[in-house]
Amino acid sequence: xxxxxxxxxxxxxxxxxxxxxxxxxxxxxxxxxxxxxxxxxxxxxxxxxxxxxxxxxxxxxxxxxxxxxxxxxxxxxxxxxxxxxxxxxxxxxxxxxxxxxxxxxxxxxxxxxxxxxxxxxxxxxxxxxxxxxxxxxxxxxxxxxxxxxxxxxxxxxxxxxx
Amino acid sequence: xxxxxxxxxxxxxxxxxxxxxxxxxxxxxxxxxxxxxxxxxxxxxxxxxxxxxxxxxxxxxxxxxxxxxxxxxxxxxxxxxxxxxxxxxxxxxxxxxxxxxxxxxxxxxxxxxxxxxxxxxxxxxxxxxxxxxxxxxxxxxxxxxxxxxxxxxxxxxxxxxxxxxxxxxxxxxxxxxxxxxxxxxxxxxxxxxxxxxxxxxxxxxxxxxxxxxxxxxxxxxxxxxxxxxxxxxxxxxxxxxxxxxxxxxxxxxxxxxxxxxxxxxxxxxxxxxxxxxxxxxxxxxxxxxxxxxxxxxxxxxxxxxxxxxxxxxxxxxxxxxxxxxxxxxxxxxxxxxxxxxxxxxxxxxxxxxxxxxxxxxxxxxxxxxxxxxxxxxxxxxxxxxxxxxxxxxxxxxxxxxxxxxxxxxxxxxxxxxxxxxxxxxxxxxxxxxxxxxxxxxxxxxxxxxxxxxxxxxxxxxxxxxxxxxxxxxxxxxxxxxxxxxxxxxxxxxxxxxxxxxxxxxxxxxxxxxxxxxxxxxxxxxxxxxxxxxxxxxxxxxxxxxxxxxxxxxxxxxxx
Ligand SMILES: Cc1cc2nc3c(=O)[nH]c(=O)nc-3n(C[C@H](O)[C@H](O)[C@H](O)COP(=O)(O)OP(=O)(O)OC[C@H]3O[C@@H](n4cnc5c(N)ncnc54)[C@H](O)[C@@H]3O)c2cc1C
Ligand SMILES: Cc1ncc(C[n+]2csc(CCOP(=O)(O)OP(=O)(O)O)c2C)c(N)n1
Ligand SMILES: [Mg+2]
Numbered sequence: 029x030x031x032x033x034x035x036x037x038x039x040x041x042x043x044x045x046x047x048x049x050x051x052x053x054x055x056x057x058x059x060x061x062x063x064x065x066x067x068x069x070x071x072x073x074x075x076x077x078x079x080x081x082x083x084x085x086x087x088x089x090x091x092x093x094x095x096x097x098x099x100x101x102x103x104x105x106x107x108x109x110x111x112x113x114x115x116x117x118x119x120x121x122x123x124x125x126x127x128x129x130x131x132x133x134x135x136x137x138x139x140x141x142x143x144x145x146x147x148x149x150x151x152x153x154x155x156x157x158x159x160x161x162x163x164x165x166x167x168x169x170x171x172x173x174x175x176x177x178x179x180x181x182x183x184x185x186x187x188x189x190x
Numbered sequence: 191x192x193x194x195x196x197x198x199x200x201x202x203x204x205x206x207x208x209x210x211x212x213x214x215x216x217x218x219x220x221x222x223x224x225x226x227x228x229x230x231x232x233x234x235x236x237x238x239x240x241x242x243x244x245x246x247x248x249x250x251x252x253x254x255x256x257x258x259x260x261x262x263x264x265x266x267x268x269x270x271x272x273x274x275x276x277x278x279x280x281x282x283x284x285x286x287x288x289x290x291x292x293x294x295x296x297x298x299x300x301x302x303x304x305x306x307x308x309x310x311x312x313x314x315x316x317x318x319x320x321x322x323x324x325x326x327x328x329x330x331x332x333x334x335x336x337x338x339x340x341x342x343x344x345x346x347x348x349x350x351x352x353x354x355x356x357x358x359x360x361x362x363x364x365x366x367x368x369x370x371x372x373x374x375x376x377x378x379x380x381x382x383x384x385x386x387x388x389x390x391x392x393x394x395x396x397x398x399x400x401x402x403x404x405x406x407x408x409x410x411x412x413x414x415x416x417x418x419x420x421x422x423x424x425x426x427x428x429x430x431x432x433x434x435x436x437x438x439x440x441x442x443x444x445x446x447x448x449x450x451x452x453x454x455x456x457x458x459x460x461x462x463x464x465x466x467x468x469x470x471x472x473x474x475x476x477x478x479x480x481x482x483x484x485x486x487x488x489x490x491x492x493x494x495x496x497x498x499x500x501x502x503x504x505x506x507x508x509x510x511x512x513x514x515x516x517x518x519x520x521x522x523x524x525x526x527x528x529x530x531x532x533x534x535x536x537x538x539x540x541x542x543x544x545x546x547x548x549x550x551x552x553x554x555x556x557x558x559x560x561x562x563x564x565x566x567x568x569x570x571x572x573x574x575x576x577x578x579x580x581x582x583x584x585x586x587x588x589x590x591x592x593x594x595x596x597x598x599x600x601x602x603x604x605x606x607x608x609x610x611x612x613x614x615x616x617x618x619x620x621x622x623x624x625x626x627x628x629x630x631x632x633x634x635x636x637x638x639x640x641x642x643x644x645x646x647x648x649x650x651x652x653x654x655x656x657x658x659x660x661x662x663x664x665x666x667x668x669x670x671x672x673x674x675x676x677x678x679x680x681x682x683x684x685x686x687x688x689x690x691x692x693x694x695x696x697x698x699x700x701x702x703x704x705x706x707x708x709x710x711x712x713x714x715x716x717x718x719x720x721x722x723x724x725x726x727x728x729x730x731x732x733x734x735x736x737x738x739x740x741x742x743x744x745x746x747x748x749x
Contacts, residue, residue: 038371042320046312053313083498090495096317096337099371 030059030112032181035074035092036100039065044096047074050095054088056080062178071099075180090098104181111181115159116141117150120170129169136162147172195324195355196221199288200229202331205363207231208218208259210250210616216263217303218290221355235616238637240267242609244274245635246402248283251597253571255408257284257338258613264290265303268349269310273603275345279601281429282402284343286334294322294346301302307349314593316344324357324567336367340570341374342493343406376512378507382686386464386488386505387521393462393486395530396422399445399474402429402599403467403491405510405592410434413466420525421487423534425453427468428599434588437568443543443588446474448581451735451748456534458743460485467491467511469644470500471600480742490514523695541735541748543585552728553703555579555654557724559586562624562652565710570622571596571614575607576632577661579654581733583626605634611649612642622650622714629655639693642720650713651722653686656729664732668747680729690722699724 037043044063051058059077066073085103086095093101096103104111121129133140133150142149152162156179165173191203199222203211215223221584226234237243242261247258258278262271268289278285292301308320312355317337319330327350334346336497340496374412390396403737404413410433417424418439424434425442433439442453457463468474475481478500489503490511497506507514545556559582562570574580574597588593600608611625625632632653642649654660657680666674690697696716700709700723735747 038369042308042312043308049312087495087499096369096372096497131476 029105030077030079030080032104032109032179033078033089034100034102034104035076035098036066037072037074038097038099040071040097043072043073046095046097046142047076048093050091051076051078051088054091056084056088060178062180064180075178077179106185108174109137109181110184110185111155111179113151113156113159113177113179114151114153115163115174116173117152117163117166118147119150119166120146120172120174121148125169129166132162132165138162158166191360192358192359193361194221194225195226195327195350197358198324198327198361199331199350199355200225200571201361202363203259204231206257206331206335208257210235210562211259211261212237212250212613213245213261213265214240214243214267216267216290218264218292218352219261219355222261222288222290222350223317223350233484235612235641237609238633238640240604241274242612242635242638242641244271244285244287245277245603245606246613246638246641247285247287248274248278249573249596249610250617251278251283251285251613252615253593253617254609255465255593257286257335259286259288261288262290263303264292264307265305268307271304272310272314273601275311275347277598277601277603277606278345279314279316282343282406282600283345284338285345286338287345287347289347289349289350290318290355293353294351295353297351308348311347314345315347316342317350318347320349321354322351324354324359324740325352328361331569332364333367333369337395339373339460375494376492376510376513376749378490378509378517380517381694382505382507382696383514383517384521386507386518389462389486389488390420390464390522390525393525394527395460396420396462396464397442397456397460398422398424399427399457399463399465400424400433401427401466401468402431402505404430404433405467407467407492407511409467409512409515410517410592412512415519415690416515416522419519419533420522421527422464423456423526423531424447425457427471427474427585428597430468431584431595432592435589437590438712444584446596447737447739448585448733448735449583449746451746452537454735454737454743454746455537455541457482457485459533462486462488464488465490466515469496475500476543476737477740477742479665484679493728545731545734546749551730553700553706553725555656555725555727555731556586557703558652558654558706558725558727559583559626561706561710563587565707565714566622566624570594570624571618573597573607573614573625575625575627576602576604577628577631577659578628578656578664578731579628579631579660579731580674581661582654585733586598587626604628604631606631608635608642608651609634609638611651612638612645612647625649627653628660629653629657629686630659630679632686633684636689639690639695639720643681643694646718647720648717649720650716651720653722653724654727655683655686655724656727656731657681657683658729661733666734667730667732669738686722686724690720695719696721697724698722699726701726
């Protein structure tokens with residue numbers, strides 16, 4: 029099962045290595061990872077997507093929590109969250125399909141952020157599924173390059189992400 | 191007055207109550223050694239290899255419960271600490287290791303004697319620091335000692351660039367610690383303690399399994415009370431040896447791979463396991479799905495990550511064993527479990543710890559341990575090397591108090607025993623300290639003889655010389671059809687007597703059973719130099735009982 033973890037850490041050099049090293053050492057493969065500053069300059073938030081059964085995840089969660097620089101660990105798997113990824117997709121364009129690509133981008137509420145005679149760069153945010161879907165639709169035109177951020181999440185509602 | 195980083199370090203160590211540092215100098219730690227030159231109140235023990243320093247600091251910590259401190263230079267010096275740091279990490283021993291580092295501006299440039307010590311140590315420490323600014327130094331030392339000694343103890347490494355040691359500032363030692371991510375749990379949950387008491391009350395065949403966490407918690411007295419009040423028998427892990435007096439009728443000795451048959455049978459038949467400060471190591475459980483198949487489990491541990499890691503638990507209690515046992519003691523009563531104890535005593539009679547005494551094939555190593563036990567009235571501090579020597583020491587030296595039996599359990603580091611004995615003897619100058627050694631292991635840190643001699647430490651090194659890497663040979667005998675591949679070291683072993691004498695120590699060779707006791711007597715009379723006793727023992731003696739790795743109790747061999 030896939031799990032999305034939020035790890036709140038002290039903003040120290042090396043903390044990313046500590047957390048990712050622990051995953052590797054204990055046999056977990058990180059599928060995606062994003063690290064960002066938070067509303068508090070002393071802390072950063074890591075959003076980590078990993079695959080593993082519930083017991084294994086519980087164990088890794090506790091091991092991560094033991095790291096001195098880790099303040100909190102949440103597993104969002106069972107929670108209602110807002111989740112987003114951002115992708116930039118460089119798709120090949122020709123005169124005859126230019127409109128179709130613009131329409132798809134519109135439907136997905138994406139933005140064309142760079143235009144040249146042979147390619148567009150499309151910016152798209154949303155859930156992983158949504159980005160997968162637009163990627164599928166662009167594929168027949170020829171995707172030259174794609175870059176995706178890791179997933180970021182926040183709990184829904186007024187409570188904090190925990 | 192401004193002082194430099196090196197002096198700030200020393201002053202901070204003094205504030206932490208450090209009395210002894212085990213170390214070895216080098217280029218980038220010159221400022222620290224300069225500060226140590228005329229320091230008062232801190233003793234520096236010069237070892238002969240950095241691995242000796244870290245094991246000695248570890249032995250010191252295990253003997254006292256205080257944080258052990260060692261010091262090494264950058265690059266090669268720091269790398270020589272690795273085995274020792276990992277040893278302390280596996281056994282949850284509080285250490286602070288200080289490593290010199292190249293100057294901050296040279297970091298990351300493959301500078302002379304630079305190694306990425308932060309990266310190398312990360313997986314084998316409780317925490318580590320790289321100090322890049324002298325203003326962070328005192329706070330870092332304070333945090334390091336706090337982390338090493340609280341919660342589940344462990345080693346902490348401070349990597350200290352040489353320019354930070356030379357930089358100067360006003361010294362002030364912080365009073366408070368602010369680490370939002372570090373909050374060990376000490377109090378057990380009252381509901382869970384009540385649940386545990388309820389389970390105990392219902393049990394017909396309970397066993398207590400006590401481990402190294404009882405040593406760390408200083409909960410030996412509470413544990414002993416609990417056992418004697420309820421009448422529940424106690425087995426210990428290797429790391430728990432001594433937390434319950436092994437001559438008590440309720441003691442089952444050590445359990446596990448080389449534990450007593452009766453402790454393993456008792457665990458197998460138990461309907462309740464009360465596990466206190468032990469982590470269900472695979473040397474203890476063997477095959478997990480056949481371990482204690484009928485038992486409910488109460489698990490008391492300070493580390494939440496240990497709960498449910500290998501064995502499913504019915505009542506987890508996270509917190510300090512001493513606190514928890516104090517509360518639990520108020521909830522329990524004497525139990526009606528005489529039948530259960532009689533059953534165990536029957537196993538005890540049927541499968542005692544024993545060894546053949548036919549006297550045909552030389553001295554029995556087990557008999558040597560028993561003689562050492564008798565002559566030291568069971569009061570000596572025992573350190574061990576690793577292998578058969580270690581297991582015989584664990585089986586036959588009955589411990590009566592915690593911190594008496596000092597051994598590398600989790601990592602099983604050969605070469606641990608001699609430096610650990612040095613650390614223990616420095617910590618406890620009035621105790622008799624024995625290193626129970628193997629002829630293979632002793633050669634891994636033999637250079638520390640010079641440290642022992644130069645500090646006039648009267649440690650006794652009892653080499654159980656079987657001319658083999660005996661424990662490995664035993665496995666080859668049992669599981670590899672006696673193909674003794676590269677384990678016979680007998681022909682090329684040095685003359686340990688000459689070796690002792692070369693270092694300025696005493697050496698005694700013992701070749702017959704009659705010589706054992708007089709030789710030990712002579713060693714015990716030796717009070718200002720170390721003494722090596724080279725016992726030529728039965729070469730192919732095996733450690734029994736034995737449950738093969740990953741096996742269950744029906745695979746137990748008894749002889
Ligand atoms: C050749 C060889 C053979 C071995 N054979 C055996 C064998 O037959 N039997 C055996 O038992 N071992 C054997 N060992 C040792 C084994 O590998 C483990 O080191 C040992 O079993 C671990 O002991 P422990 O479970 O008590 O854990 P430790 O490693 O001592 O861990 C202590 C536990 O207590 C917890 N703790 C710490 N502080 C506190 C506190 N204040 N309150 C509560 N909990 C706390 C920790 O979180 C941890 O979970 C052998 C080792 C070697 C090298
Ligand atoms: C540093 C290290 N290397 C290798 C091993 C594997 N090992 C475990 S026991 C052992 C043999 C030890 O021989 P010796 O010290 O003579 O002890 P004996 O078993 O003969 O009593 C070996 C090689 C180890 N535990 N540690
Ligand atoms: Mg040997």
